[in-house]
Amino acid sequence: MSELNPHTEDEDLQAPNSLVEALNHLYKERVFVPPAVDDAMSREARKHLQRLQRTKPGWKPWLSWAAMAACLTLAIWLGERLTRPSGGKSFAREDINRDGRVDILDAFALARKIETGGILDPRWDMNGDGRIDRADVNAIAARAVSLAQAGPGPKRSVSIPARSRDAGEENVGSEKGPVLLAFRICCGLDNGDRLDRGDEPPVAAPGIRSFEAGGVSVLANPEPSVETERARTLAEPAERKRNRS
Amino acid sequence: MMAAPVDDLREEDPRSDQQLIAAINDGDADAFEVLYRRYRDWVANLAYRFTGDRELALDVLQETFLYFLRKFPGFILTAQLKTFLYPAVRNLSISARRKAGRFQSDEKELEQIETALTTEPDLDRGDTVAAALAALSNEHREVLLLRFVDGLSLAEIASVLGIPLGTVKSRLHNALGTLRRDPRTKQHFE
Numbered sequence: 001m002s003e004l005n006p007h008t009e010d011e012d013l014q015a016p017n018s019l020v021e022a023l024n025h026l027y028k029e030r031v032f033v034p035p036a037v038d039d040a041m042s043r044e045a046r047k048h049l050q051r052l053q054r055t056k057p058g059w060k061p062w063l064s065w066a067a068m069a070a071c072l073t074l075a076i077w078l079g080e081r082l083t084r085p086s087g088g089k090s091f092a093r094e095d096i097n098r099d100g101r102v103d104i105l106d107a108f109a110l111a112r113k114i115e116t117g118g119i120l121d122p123r124w125d126m127n128g129d130g131r132i133d134r135a136d137v138n139a140i141a142a143r144a145v146s147l148a149q150a151g152p153g154p155k156r157s158v159s160i161p162a163r164s165r166d167a168g169e170e171n172v173g174s175e176k177g178p179v180l181l182a183f184r185i186c187c188g189l190d191n192g193d194r195l196d197r198g199d200e201p202p203v204a205a206p207g208i209r210s211f212e213a214g215g216v217s218v219l220a221n222p223e224p225s226v227e228t229e230r231a232r233t234l235a236e237p238a239e240r241k242r243n244r245s
Numbered sequence: 246m247m248a249a250p251v252d253d254l255r256e257e258d259p260r261s262d263q264q265l266i267a268a269i270n271d272g273d274a275d276a277f278e279v280l281y282r283r284y285r286d287w288v289a290n291l292a293y294r295f296t297g298d299r300e301l302a303l304d305v306l307q308e309t310f311l312y313f314l315r316k317f318p319g320f321i322l323t324a325q326l327k328t329f330l331y332p333a334v335r336n337l338s339i340s341a342r343r344k345a346g347r348f349q350s351d352e353k354e355l356e357q358i359e360t361a362l363t364t365e366p367d368l369d370r371g372d373t374v375a376a377a378l379a380a381l382s383n384e385h386r387e388v389l390l391l392r393f394v395d396g397l398s399l400a401e402i403a404s405v406l407g408i409p410l411g412t413v414k415s416r417l418h419n420a421l422g423t424l425r426r427d428p429r430t431k432q433h434f435e
Contacts, residue, residue, distance in 0.1 A: 030290050
């Protein structure tokens with residue numbers, strides 16, 4: 001409890017000189033430090049501090065400059081890579097959606113961009129008439145179909161019911177397939193009068209990339225997409241009409 | 246080994262502790278040696294006060310300065326160097342005693358050793374100061390010795406022991422009061 005007493009006057013805390021002398025005499029020079037200890041300490045100090053001196057001027061500026069240069073290079077490389085829209089990959093100009101292949105979805109993508117007034121790349125002028133319009137959409141669609149015809153790999157085909165095949169042979173002709181027709185209707189590029197005449201677009205089985213229709217091989221979407229579903233929906237009334245008759 | 250005159254020169258180096266530490270930070274080994282010479286005996290005696298063994302005290306001396314050396318480069322002295330060295334010596338002494346296994350390693354044992362050293366008879370002087378010190382509590386004796394033997398200021402003692410300044414003053418006041426009343430040391434106050 002006595003420690004809690006406040007003592008702010010430093011005069012109270014002074015000891016008489018004789019007492020200080022007695023205390024210092026009591027604790028004076030008890031340990032003799034041999035020269036070997038001094039030597040050991042001196043050696044350790046020199047070793048430690050020389051190592052610091054050796055490394056200090058050499059590596060620091062060099063390392064900082066190298067690190068700065070590396071950071072700068074990395075920043076430039078990253079900036080260039082990130083600002084490139086394709087992320088470094090090159091795509092065919094017909095590959096509008098940049099999925100790595102030219103198919104009917106690219107034509108649909110371009111049609112949608114034209115319809116919605118999206119940003120149009122000058123490279124998408126497929127027919128070179130100076131404008132990007134439906135003709136370019138047609139050109140991409142035709143290209144998609146012709147790519148499927150000229151594909152080097154083995155074509156997979158699916159058997160189509162005779163009725164559908166006959167209808168395809170009868171009606172496809174120069175238009176190169178009912179999928180294209182359905183697509184054009186879907187995009188608003190065609191009024192669908194062919195379907196009204198009773199044409200039935202052949203539909204590939206799910207997961208089939210291409211199928212034979214009208215004597216040509218037509219690319220189909222690997223997975224049923226929104227666009228394909230829409231084309232199918234538009235084609236359904238014709239089938240229902242046929243069933244009724 | 247360095248000759249005695251060189252030692253004298255180093256001990257009389259006019260540079261302050263701050264200046265020497267700045268030089269050590271620049272890799273000056275001589276500056277470290279000057280500081281070592283300046284505080285060597287104080288550290289050795291303090292270590293002996295804590296360990297009660299001369300060999301252990303020498304081990305603690307080396308360990309303390311190696312610990313100090315490893316602080317470079319980048320060491321900044323914000324108070325007296327003793328306030329940095331004192332806790333190091335104290336803790337290394339406890340550790341050395343623990344390793345030696347001669348005594349129990351807790352601090353109470355350490356204080357008992359300190360008390361025992363204090364009560365060693367000083368035959369040359371026939372002094373009874375040591376006996377009077379032994380009668381003080383450990384806390385009071387430690388503050389008294391830090392103030393009048395080690396020469397630390399009250400604020401430095403507070404820093405070293407990690408206690409408030411008011412507590413340091415209170416302990417010192419009580420220690421001096423006890424010695425003033427003690428018949429063995431009463432004559433120093435008259």
